[in-house]
Amino acid sequence: MDADVRSLQTPASQAVLRGCGLPIREGAPLLLVPSGLIDGQRWRDDPIDESETRPLARHLMAACFIVIAYLSGMRPGEVLSLERGCLHRDPDSGLLLMTGRHWKGVRDDAGELLPEGEIRRDPWVVAEPVAAAVTALENLHDEQLLFPNRLGARTETGARFRDGRARGTQKMSNDLNAFRDWVNDYCARTGRADTIPVDAQHPSIQPRQFRRTLAWFIARKPRGIIAAAIQYGHVKVQMTVGYAGTYASGFPDDLAFEELLARLDMLANSHEHLTAGEHVSGPAADQYRYRVEDAQRFAGHVLTTRREARALFSNPDLQIYPGAGMTCVFDRNRAACRVSRDDTDARRTPDLSDCRAHCPNIARTDRDVEVLREQATQLAEIADDPMAPEPRIIRYRHELERLRALIDGHDDGEPNSDD
Numbered sequence: 001m002d003a004d005v006r007s008l009q010t011p012a013s014q015a016v017l018r019g020c021g022l023p024i025r026e027g028a029p030l031l032l033v034p035s036g037l038i039d040g041q042r043w044r045d046d047p048i049d050e051s052e053t054r055p056l057a058r059h060l061m062a063a064c065f066i067v068i069a070y071l072s073g074m075r076p077g078e079v080l081s082l083e084r085g086c087l088h089r090d091p092d093s094g095l096l097l098m099t100g101r102h103w104k105g106v107r108d109d110a111g112e113l114l115p116e117g118e119i120r121r122d123p124w125v126v127a128e129p130v131a132a133a134v135t136a137l138e139n140l141h142d143e144q145l146l147f148p149n150r151l152g153a154r155t156e157t158g159a160r161f162r163d164g165r166a167r168g169t170q171k172m173s174n175d176l177n178a179f180r181d182w183v184n185d186y187c188a189r190t191g192r193a194d195t196i197p198v199d200a201q202h203p204s205i206q207p208r209q210f211r212r213t214l215a216w217f218i219a220r221k222p223r224g225i226i227a228a229a230i231q232y233g234h235v236k237v238q239m240t241v242g243y244a245g246t247y248a249s250g251f252p253d254d255l256a257f258e259e260l261l262a263r264l265d266m267l268a269n270s271h272e273h274l275t276a277g278e279h280v281s282g283p284a285a286d287q288y289r290y291r292v293e294d295a296q297r298f299a300g301h302v303l304t305t306r307r308e309a310r311a312l313f314s315n316p317d318l319q320i321y322p323g324a325g326m327t328c329v330f331d332r333n334r335a336a337c338r339v340s341r342d343d344t345d346a347r348r349t350p351d352l353s354d355c356r357a358h359c360p361n362i363a364r365t366d367r368d369v370e371v372l373r374e375q376a377t378q379l380a381e382i383a384d385d386p387m388a389p390e391p392r393i394i395r396y397r398h399e400l401e402r403l404r405a406l407i408d409g410h411d412d413g414e415p416n417s418d419d
Contacts, residue, residue, distance in 0.1 A: 027051065043186075055182075057140060057151050062179035064133040065147065065172060069210035072098070072126050076207035080166045082146045087126075087134045096131050097123035147172070169207050176205040263318055267295040270320070270365070278366045281410040284329035288363035291317050291329060323352045325371040327363045334360045357402070369410045376403040 029047035036043045048056065069079050081101045090097050101119055137146040149165040167175070180196045187195045270292045274280075280288050294317045312318070319330035328350045336359035337351040350361070364372070382388065383396040 058175050059179045059182050062175040064137050067133040068130050071130050072124050073211055076169050080147045084138055084144050087131055096126050098126050099123045172207050267292055271296055280363055280365050282363040283360045284363040287329045291320055321350055323355055325368050329361050329363050331361055369407055372403050372407055
């Protein structure tokens with residue numbers, strides 16, 4: 001029967017249906033069986049009912065928003081205004097590029113803000129999961145906007161929407177919270193433990209949280225860009241070389257702020273270890289202790305302007321960077337690694353992937369030396385391998401001797417065991 005569902009609910013229609021003598025089945029299951037997998041198993045075995053399609057479509061849109069917002073560094077409004085065909089792959093670099101509108105600082109010739117914004121001249125550089133989310137949205141509906149205000153031919157219950165409008169941030173917030181509740185209910189029904197916890201202080205999920213979430217995780221990954229590339233599929237590398245890494249996007253400011261918070265957390269933790277008697281060795285041991293102690297004066301400091309944040313970020317007393325088996329007490333004039341010599345850059349950092357053993361900026365805490373012990377144990381096993389080529393064994397044993405000398409010097413309480 002080709003009729004609107006609401007017309008079938010009228011008393012006249014109900015009387016006709018009851019008098020036809022045909023059995024009436026509750027619901028209208030779709031003919032397609034769900035094929036999506038979770039841990040190798042179909043996420044449900046029973047068919048999806050027609051009445052479930054609209055809520056499930058909204059949940060899918062919310063999930064796609066999370067992926068795009070989290071892994072691109074885009075602002076919520078920029079994500080919600082994305083249009084069909086926004087994604088393409090650069091033939092020269094192989095990077096995935098996404099174009100869209102932006103509003104910040106967009107003005108007409110008279111200096112007035114343009115309410116419609118403009119297409120951004122430089123695209124965002126994104127990762128494969130973002131491309132998968134965009135493709136899912138393009139297959140979900142036929143609208144030009146990837147996040148339309150409404151889905152299908154009729155409006156949502158009790159709501160009136162204008163065609164051609166994007167989903168607003170408040171409605172997307174509602175969608176995100178509904179998606180979280182659906183996930184948690186699904187986990188409860190299926191016995192899964194990977195629920196989405198509710199923040200007791202901020203129970204409502206807001207679209208703006210995901211841009212800062214990415215910056216938080218990248219800022220707290222050890223060894224910086226290398227570990228972030230492993231975790232996020234080179235997302236940080238792409239953001240650095242692509243548009244999202246330029247200061248016009250605003251994302252580097254978010255990332256720098258999170259890096260500052262992460263560094264303050266690290267310095268507070270280091271101060272606790274020093275107070276508890278942690279030993280520090282290496283050529284920069286004295287400078288490490290001084291900076292960790294001195295950094296405590298920033299505890300509780302309130303930043304009211306971006307200028308204050310930048311000044312604090314570039315303060316020499318905060319330039320301490322944990323590495324693998326070492327801690328860099330950064331002094332750009334003495335650094336042996338590859339460091340930018342651009343004197344206009346107040347936020348340059350050491351290249352921990354290029355750390356040199358003879359660098360005078362190195363300090364080693366008890367925690368660092370524990371990492372060296374693990375490295376020495378692994379290296380000893382390799383160096384004793386009778387099947388290894390002789391040149392490799394000689395090289396490994398030389399490195400093993402160096403590590404053991406560092407460990408012994410640290411254990412003997414020598415303040416500058418690298419000297």
